[in-house]
Amino acid sequence: MINRTLLLVAYCLLLTAHLSLLTAQTEPKFDFYNRGEYRAGVPRPQSILRYDVGDHHTTYAQMEQVIEKIAAAAPDRVKIFDIGTTNEHRMQHLVAISAPENIARLDEIKRENARLVDPRRTSANDAAAIAQNNPAIAWMAYTIHGNESASFETFMQVIYQLAASNEPATLDILKNTVVLVLTGENPDGHERFATWYNSVAIGSPDGNAIEKREPWAIWGRVNHYRFNLNRDTLTFTQKESRNMQRAYMEWHPQLAVDHHGQPAQYFFPPVALPINPNLPQPQYNKWLDVYGRANAAAFDRNRWDYYVRDVFDAFYPGYWDMYPSLMGATGMTYETDGGGPKGLNWTRDDGTIVTFRSSIAKHYVASMTTLEATAKNKVERIKDFYDFRAKASGPPSKMKRVVIDPSHDRVKAADMIEVLRLSNIEVKVASSSFTSPTAHTYMEKDGAAARRTFPVGSYVIDLDQPQRIFAKAVLEQHTQQDKSFIDDNMARFRRNQLRGRGQPKEDYGFYDITAWSMPLVYGLDAWWTEEAGEIAGSMVDQAYLDNARRGGVSGRASISYIIPYETDTASAMVMRMMQNGMKVAVATRQLNAGGRNWPAGTFVVRISRNPETVHDRIATMAREMGVNVVAVNSGYAEEGDLSVGGEGVYSLKEPKIAIAADDGVSQESYGSIWWTFDKYGIKFTPMTLATIRGGGLKDYNVLVLPHGSAGRYFSGFGAGGVTALKQFAAGGGTIVGMSGSAVFAALKDVGLSSTKLVGSEDDKPEPVASSESKPTTATPSPTPTPRGEPASDLPTDQSPDVAPMLPPIASPSANNNRVPEGLPGAIFRATVDRTTYLNYGVNRNEMPVLLASGFFLRYSREGSNALVFDANPKKPLTVSGFVWEGNTERLLKGTSYIIDESNGGGHIILFAEDPFFRGMTRSTTRQFFNAIAFNGIF
């Protein structure tokens, strides 16, 4: 007896010791198969993959085998839809899983659900009947950030559970919902990450292990073109985004969950402030609370840590939780704590380890719990979806209508209207001019109402429509943030101003940009009005837009073709023509040709200088790119002193473009240029910094340095590289820099430009005591948050994008608030210098520009300032978004947005911000193209 007791005690001690060792190190191994019983014929993912959950990363093709085999074995519950391919030709799939009686009538379910979308055609009684009889639609999306890999493994387990289990809770989900599993929102990025990780990983928990250092060319977070797909639901630039959007609009879900994996602990909503005020309350918060409490109960049962109401907000409409939320679904982001860049094992700050498997388990439990909560509440969730779309909810607004005048760029305007229509926003086009007594220009924040007449062809978006909440959120000029949020961040700012150089600064709560108004980011002429009276016009359809974007030639020219600079695509076409062996020139003064006057900046294609094929090629390109080309059959000028054969018509040089693509270069910035050039058929060569340093530029005349870390550009190029850049410019080359690379160019030790970064020691009015001019990191962060997700416990060089570095900045307290605080992203009014070639084609005096940093550039005293922030503005410079009171506007006045300096025979052209920020901003496209198209001639 005693012996047996002793034995038992000893065993218990042993067990406790063993368990405590386990819990001190890792979480217990989660059982993915305890929610049966399971149908025998349905294969488990592991039987197909030949490894256990979380032991290895599954490639996209392996995953496709898993879902196909499960679907083949459970056709009564599972149906796979292909929704479109990626840039690298992978097919994206939507796996519909539901009860057999629902799968048998999927089309009918979709049709009934669609009736809820337009309350003008469906009564509240009908909606109530649909809520009873139709299942809810649940959109479960995974791995939009391809390296947040736990989510990828998770959905195979979710699909298996739903396809195979006869557990009552699972059957309840199947009966009351149609689950749509999106099997990889970013297949190309995931594949880069998974293949690389599998090939180097030994499962080391050490944060310094090579498997925790994704190389520059891998970075699976972003897609093929290095776009962050979770910022792309405003302008839908990327293929994957459009595939998903098409599928989304087809199903109109009531629930949408986007599964990520970045922070140190699990996150699920409720969200942090700010919350987009267009989201109707109390409905929005009510559902976050329902789902939050359900997830909390499940996590508490598993003794898993998590957090709510911190870091992840609900403000910027470009995320895949906000897009659904603004259409009436409950959209949520779930973030698990392991996997991805953290690998198979990750050591937390207290020495415990989070495994890949346990981070998959958390996502799996959250997915299943969320589906259970949806099934349980499906009638109310569907009714609220209908109410969201039927009732005038949200704060009262004076804004009733938006009017876009497309005359500045009819192609770009049609592009924007097409994006709105993809989200089912109804747009009219005016068939006669009309007047509004209450028009507010987008170029002024809180500007007064004025009477304005709009021309025929204006686009009109009335907000009284089923998509009004989404339409208002993406179109309104400015979106207000919660007052308590702003007050809190301003208080942190004031405290930071009192801290000396050696003191760490408080972080700010901004998660992303605070301004995105679509007419402003596209740079279109727009107004909003306080009334929406009847106008003569018709609904815009795709045929109308295709026609608006159509270009062509007016005939076959015997002397020359005139390419008017009326669209961004005109200069893109010219660059493409030159890269295809054609000769193009530009009128540097007013030109008279074909019986008309053309402004400076008009392109001229002289027949005598070109091969016979020019006629066909120009016709094809003009049609494709929406450029209206005019054929001219006489060289005689009817008036003025410049004809097509005149001295003031300068021959352009074929742009031979190199782009820096390497460590230190922002991949998103590089990718946005890559994508833009590909779209227009403009050729370029990406190059490493070492290649550029080592003579790689000898066959090129343009070098683009995308946004990046000034310090890493400096260390990557070294003294030899800086010399190579100067020689390139002295030999006639053009260097284009932006944001961080503009800061690099302005560093004292680099000296490519005479401009100074506002607030840097170089910028001091008096000579600086310190002789140290090496770039350093001991400076305030120029941006409150990186342009990605918040910093986690990852090493800094694993942070989502390049860590910015600045020239030394003296302590703010000693400088009396003279260092610009980094902007999360706001839009400002810039003034155009119409006399420089960089503004050819820009027929306006002011334009909206985005700034998402604290990089303000002093006026160049040696070159030209093509776009500036007025030193004595009569109206505030801020047009939209959050700015630091007492800091931003004061320091921004009298700075330059685009600088052009001659350096030897060439040019250094600096932009204060990415011209194609996220592929979304397009207001300075012409200046960027001009910097390249006119290389070497001015």
Ligand SMILES: [Zn+2]
């Ligand atoms: Zn993510």
